[in-house]
Amino acid sequence: MDVIVKRSHTLKQALVDFVLDADGELAQALEVYAAAQMRRGNGDNTQQDLIIDSFITEGKVGDNSPIELFIASHADLSESDRNLLNSWHRSFIGLFTITQILPDGLELINWLTAKNYIVKSNSPEKQQAISRFKPGDILLTRISSLTDSEWIFSGPHTFMGKLGKPKLAVAIGNFKDNYKRHLYSDAPDLLEEAWQSVEQYYQQFVDFFGSDEVTLPGYQLNKKIAQFQEIISEKYLKAAGLDTSKSLDEIAQEAGIGAEEITAAAKEIGADSNAVSQILNGKKGNQKMVAPKVDLPADLRKAEQVTSISHPRWGLIFLPTYIKFTTILLADDWRSIEGAEKLIRYYLEDKSINAYIWHRLAQKYPTQLEKVLQEFLKNPEFNLSNDLDKLLQEFGKPIEPELPEIASVPLHLHNLFQEAITEVNKSKPKGKGQKQPAKGFQRGYTNLR
Numbered sequence: 001m002d003v004i005v006k007r008s009h010t011l012k013q014a015l016v017d018f019v020l021d022a023d024g025e026l027a028q029a030l031e032v033y034a035a036a037q038m039r040r041g042n043g044d045n046t047q048q049d050l051i052i053d054s055f056i057t058e059g060k061v062g063d064n065s066p067i068e069l070f071i072a073s074h075a076d077l078s079e080s081d082r083n084l085l086n087s088w089h090r091s092f093i094g095l096f097t098i099t100q101i102l103p104d105g106l107e108l109i110n111w112l113t114a115k116n117y118i119v120k121s122n123s124p125e126k127q128q129a130i131s132r133f134k135p136g137d138i139l140l141t142r143i144s145s146l147t148d149s150e151w152i153f154s155g156p157h158t159f160m161g162k163l164g165k166p167k168l169a170v171a172i173g174n175f176k177d178n179y180k181r182h183l184y185s186d187a188p189d190l191l192e193e194a195w196q197s198v199e200q201y202y203q204q205f206v207d208f209f210g211s212d213e214v215t216l217p218g219y220q221l222n223k224k225i226a227q228f229q230e231i232i233s234e235k236y237l238k239a240a241g242l243d244t245s246k247s248l249d250e251i252a253q254e255a256g257i258g259a260e261e262i263t264a265a266a267k268e269i270g271a272d273s274n275a276v277s278q279i280l281n282g283k284k285g286n287q288k289m290v291a292p293k294v295d296l297p298a299d300l301r302k303a304e305q306v307t308s309i310s311h312p313r314w315g316l317i318f319l320p321t322y323i324k325f326t327t328i329l330l331a332d333d334w335r336s337i338e339g340a341e342k343l344i345r346y347y348l349e350d351k352s353i354n355a356y357i358w359h360r361l362a363q364k365y366p367t368q369l370e371k372v373l374q375e376f377l378k379n380p381e382f383n384l385s386n387d388l389d390k391l392l393q394e395f396g397k398p399i400e401p402e403l404p405e406i407a408s409v410p411l412h413l414h415n416l417f418q419e420a421i422t423e424v425n426k427s428k429p430k431g432k433g434q435k436q437p438a439k440g441f442q443r444g445y446t447n448l449r
Contacts, residue, residue, distance in 0.1 A: 002120070004084075005104075008144075008152050009122040011085060018070050019056060026069060029061045036396070050093070053142055053155030057091045058181075065089065087145040091154050092185040095175045096139045106130055108139070111172060113187040114412055119143050122152040129157075136162050138171060169420035172413065180402040190410055193289050197408035198315055201291075204232060205310035212310050215323060218303035222296040225308070229294060289408035314356040315404025321346075322357075329361070329368040334375075344376050348395045355389070355397045362388055 019030060030052075037051045056066045064072075067085050071077060077085075096117070100107035104127070105120040121127040133139075141157035163171060176183060184191040206212055208228050216224065300306050300320055307322035321343060328334045328343065335341070347353045361369050362384055370384040373391070382391075389399050 002104075004146065005120050005122045005152065007081070008084060008146060011081060012122070012154070014074075015056060015067065015070050015085070016052065018073070019052065019066050025061050026066065029059055030055055033059045049156045050142065054091075054093070057088055057144075084146075088154070091142055091144040093140070093142045093179050093182045094186070095171060096141065098133055098135050098137045098139065100135060101130075101133065106133065108143075110186060111138075111168070112175070112183055112413070113190060113410065115186055117143060117151050118149065119151045119153060120146060122146075126153050133159070134162075138163050138168065140171075140175070164423075165416060165420040166424050169417050172416070183403060184410075190288065191403075194403055194407040194409070195313075197289065197291060198404055198406060199312040201232070201316065201406050202310045202312040204228075204235070205316070209308075213307065215305055215307040218296065218301045218306050218320070221306050221308060222301045225294070225296050232291060232294075288411060290411050290414040291408045292406065292414070294406055309357070309360070311356055311401075313401040313404075314354060315401075315406045317352075317354070317357065319353075319357070325361070326365070329365045329372060334372050341376065344372070348391070351396075353397075354401075355392050355399050356401065358388060358392055358397075 019026065022030070033055045034048075034051050037054070038047070059066055061069060067088060071082055071085055094108075094110040095112060096108035096110055098106050099109050099116070102118070105118065108117045108119055109115065110117065121130055138160040139157050140160065142154040143151040144154040146152045160171060184194065202212070205228070208231065209224070214221070214224075294316060296306065296318060300318055303320040305320065305323055307319045309317045309319065309322075311317075324337075324339075325343060325347060328337050328340045331337055331340075347357070366384055370382065373384070373388075374380050374382045377391075393399065
């Protein structure tokens with residue numbers, strides 16, 4: 001084993017012991033961080049080890065990371081040790097496919113960003129574990145920098161074996177739910193483009209609807225969203241340099257396939273016929289990201305009214321109860337409204353109601369919301385300005401936005417999910433009651449579970 005690899009193992013063990021043996025602010029910070037992470041995981045030993053490992057690089061004690069505190073408390077560290085430790089701030093969790101077995105490690109590709117890595121085994125235990133792996137196996141693990149071109153395993157791994165496209169799509173969907181911050185952590189260009197797509201979607205939404213908020217009966221909103229989606233698709237195709245003026249027959253002839261095949265493929269995955277034909281014809285050019293198809297969830301299409309709210313960071317939100325919630329706030333006696341208490345609790349507990357919705361309500365109805373929460377929480381001292389964020393965090397709501405569902409996704413992931421959905425649908429018996437598949441990366445995996 002290389003000297004630097006051995007040294008990385010020694011330093012990592014010392015760093016873990018330093019964190020686990022700590023008291024005071026560091027111990028408290030770990031406890032708070034772990035509590036927040038455990039709400040998202042299953043709490044098994046692997047999950048707990050991953051939490052400790054991620055806290056070391058992501059956690060904060062005041063303005064410092066645990067790594068910085070460790071360095072500050074060990075004056076005898078060499079400059080190379082300090083550089084190696086600081087490089088671990090670039091550690092990240094990924095869902096990797098093994099492409100090659102090496103004598104002292106693995107060659108991996110991160111499924112989320114299609115980037116390749118040479119990862120060295122930095123302990124006899126890890127080397128023994130990976131000796132059983134084979135090319136094509138899937139690993140969920142965290143890796144840390146070793147040199148400019150090599151990495152090491154950081155903490156435990158979850159071995160998933162070989163996965164077909166449907167199960168791989170599920171694994172990526174689960175990764176997205178549990179590790180949103182790590183979706184494109186090794187590809188800042190993809191992450192930036194994804195965030196830019198959310199801002200663009202917001203502006204297009206405002207241009208189309210004339211506001212960032214619209215309330216309509218479900219069936220009407222569904223039609224409007226479909227019209228809006230057509231405009232989005234048209235702009236996307238033009239931005240990709242594709243000729244949207246051509247007929248389906250012309251596109252089919254150029255692609256060397258039948259128009260019926262294009263139509264069938266589009267129907268199968270819920271996509272635009274032109275978009276599918278261009279994908280099949282390989283005319284994407286340098287397009288790296290794909291805007292997912294967005295439509296009103298099926299369970300809301302029959303709702304009496306649905307409020308759609310768009311935000312340049314929080315994305316697109318559909319709420320069938322938003323008007324009722326505002327009615328509660330404006331009532332002389334909110335408790336007289338049937339189901340009011342249950343709805344307030346739902347808005348606090350359900351993940352679909354994000355912090356932005358609460359902030360929006362606080363901005364529009366500050367006095368009313370404060371009064372309702374004081375009575376609901378049985379806390380007359382509750383202060384909206386000072387206590388709202390604390391309350392939301394107690395209910396596990398992130399205060400800062402995470403990459404929303406409408407963000408563009410890398411082309412290879414978009415294609416994987418469409419192929420996976422098509423594969424699953426082909427294996428299902430055709431029937432009148434068969435549900436339409438979900439579309440795109442964001443929703444596709446839910447149909448595959």
